[in-house]
Amino acid sequence: MELLLENYYRQAEDLLNDARELRVLIDDSESIIFINLDSHRNVMMRLNLQLTMGTFSVSLFGLIGVAFGMNLESSLEEDPRIFWLVTGIMFLGSGLIWRRLLSFLGRHLDPPLPPHVPSVLKKSQPAAGRVEIKTSLKGETFGLNRSTLTNQ
Secondary structure (H helix, E strand, O other): OHHHHHHHHHHHHHHHHHHHHHHHHHHHHHHHHHHHHHHHHHHHHHHHHHHHHHHHHHHHHHHHHHHHHOOOOOHHHOOOOHHHHHHHHHHHHHHHHHHHHHHHHHHHOOOOOOOOOOOEEEEEOOOOOOEEEEEEOOOOOOOOOOEEEEEO
16 A cells, blocks of 8 residues: 555656646746747837838928928929929938938947857866866957967
């Protein structure tokens, strides 16, 4: 009877361990899904911000067309080329402002760079008793590629 109870107890512990492992795997999968959803949400928010900037720049230079659309008389209505000139200035100006806003967005919303830390330390023990430590550094920002330190 005691052996039978121990066997059932061991099976219950195994089932409990399996359930815990499955719970950890489910939690990990859930966190990965949430990270993926957050990433997609960030992309959509950035697109929304870019389109809002475009709408702002077009509406800002649309005020020029509003000024010419009023029922005010001036000598500019007589020239047939002035419509295309004003339209060109509106589109060129709104495009330049939109590009400027997008470059501002690109500068200030990029993720910050991680701190500079040597990634891999390799130790080798030559026969002469020298210890050679090689570090592989990400030196693109500093103009460096690799650094080798040798200690004797």
